[in-house]
Amino acid sequence: MTIGPIDHVAVVVRSIEESLPRYAELFGLRPGRIYELPAQRSRVCFLPTGPDPAARLELVQPIDGESGVARFLSVRGEGLHHVCLRSTDLPADLAALAARDVELIDTAPRPGAEGQVAFVHPRSLNGVLWELLTPPQT
Amino acid sequence: MTIGPIDHVAVVVRSIEESLPRYAELFGLRPGRIYELPAQRSRVCFLPTGPDPAARLELVQPIDGESGVARFLSVRGEGLHHVCLRSTDLPADLAALAARDVELIDTAPRPGAEGQVAFVHPRSLNGVLWELLTPPQT
Numbered sequence: 401m402t403i404g405p406i407d408h409v410a411v412v413v414r415s416i417e418e419s420l421p422r423y424a425e426l427f428g429l430r431p432g433r434i435y436e437l438p439a440q441r442s443r444v445c446f447l448p449t450g451p452d453p454a455a456r457l458e459l460v461q462p463i464d465g466e467s468g469v470a471r472f473l474s475v476r477g478e479g480l481h482h483v484c485l486r487s488t489d490l491p492a493d494l495a496a497l498a499a500r501d502v503e504l505i506d507t508a509p510r511p512g513a514e515g516q517v518a519f520v521h522p523r524s525l526n527g528v529l530w531e532l533l534t535p536p537q538t
Numbered sequence: 539m540t541i542g543p544i545d546h547v548a549v550v551v552r553s554i555e556e557s558l559p560r561y562a563e564l565f566g567l568r569p570g571r572i573y574e575l576p577a578q579r580s581r582v583c584f585l586p587t588g589p590d591p592a593a594r595l596e597l598v599q600p601i602d603g604e605s606g607v608a609r610f611l612s613v614r615g616e617g618l619h620h621v622c623l624r625s626t627d628l629p630a631d632l633a634a635l636a637a638r639d640v641e642l643i644d645t646a647p648r649p650g651a652e653g654q655v656a657f658v659h660p661r662s663l664n665g666v667l668w669e670l671l672t673p674p675q676t
Contacts, residue, residue: 403565405588406595409547409621411664422663426635427541427623449623450543455593457544457621459664479665480618483547483595485565485587497564525560526549526597527617 402488407533408446408456410481412473416445416461423447429457435513441467444513454486482519484531490516493532497524509534540626545671546584546594548619550611554583554599561585567595573651579605582651592624620657622669628654631670635662647672 413419416434423429432446441464447457460481462470472481487493490509497520498504506518512533520530551557554572561567570584579602585595598619600608610619625631628647635658636642644656650671658668 404567405590406544406547406593409544411666413664419664425638426640426663429542450592452543452590452593454588455544455590477665479660480621483618500563502564522617525564526551526557527615528549 403485403493403532405454405486407454407484407486407535408458409483410444410458410460410531411479412469412481413459413461413478414473416443416459419459420445420447423457432456437513438463440469442469446513458484482529482531484517484533487532487534490518490532490534494518541623541631541670543592543624545592545622545624545669545673546596547621548582548596548598548669549617550607550619551597551599551616552611554581554597557597558583558585561595570594575651576601578607580607584651596622620667620669622655622671625670625672628656628670628672632656 420431429447429449432448434443434445436443441462443461443463445459449455449457460469462473464470494504502524503521505521509516509518515533515535517531517533522529558569567585567587570586572581572583574581579600581599581601583597587593587595598607600611602608632642640662641659643659647654647656653671653673655669655671660667
């Protein structure tokens with residue numbers, strides 16, 4: 401098993417640009433790059449929270465009403481959306497999860513804002529939407 | 539400003555004991571100590587997710603129907619509850635937040651399962667219940 405540590409915790413927001421100044425003002429957190437993800441009908445921004453390159457916050461903003469993130473925002477409002485754990489071997493970890501009857505949203509790795517990602521359905525473990533991420537090769 | 543990194547992400551669960559085997563089976567995560575917190579009418583268990591002592595998951599289980607965590611479980615079911623960021627000077631950080639019109643649930647540090655903690659109301663920033671934690675002196 402190659403899962404962990406926490407890479408990021410994602411928060412759905414109405415507007416990244418309107419939210420970022422408050423993270424700086426309240427917590428002293430500075431944003432990284434903003435990624436435009438038209439295929440996911442969203443845009444995201446990572447905020448490092450310390451010297452470790454993992455342990456980031458991710459702000460996720462829907463760009464229209466057509467995504468799961470947009471539905472989340474419409475139904476529940478802004479708030480915690482998912483937790484991302486790192487995987488050093490995502491295909492093997494997904495196969496191991498599938499063999500344990502875990503409900504995978506993505507049965508194969510797909511490109512994320514950074515690296516390769518796959519999501520696990522909240523029904524699988526404690527109502528949490530889990531993301532697994534293999535960071536890009538550096 | 540002395541806030542960050544992420545110390546833990548908390549998940550409300552019906553039963554810590556029934557949840558823990560699944561974290562081991564699916565993610566290879568082993569639990570730390572279980573804390574009984576009668577004053578908070580809950581019990582919690584931390585699961586390290588990597589070599590960094592921060593970046594943990596926290597499972598939170600209400601022990602009766604009388605807490606905010608119990609109400610969360612009753613209304614929303616199991617799921618993500620709060621994000622905890624470390625603070626090296628909690629009284630100063632709380633004063634700075636109050637000066638910026640942040641709605642504090644705890645206006646002064648109080649004992650948590652570990653160290654001193656204070657919670658910030660979700661209305662203050664993107665619908666997220668934020669916890670600030672100064673770890674115990676080691």
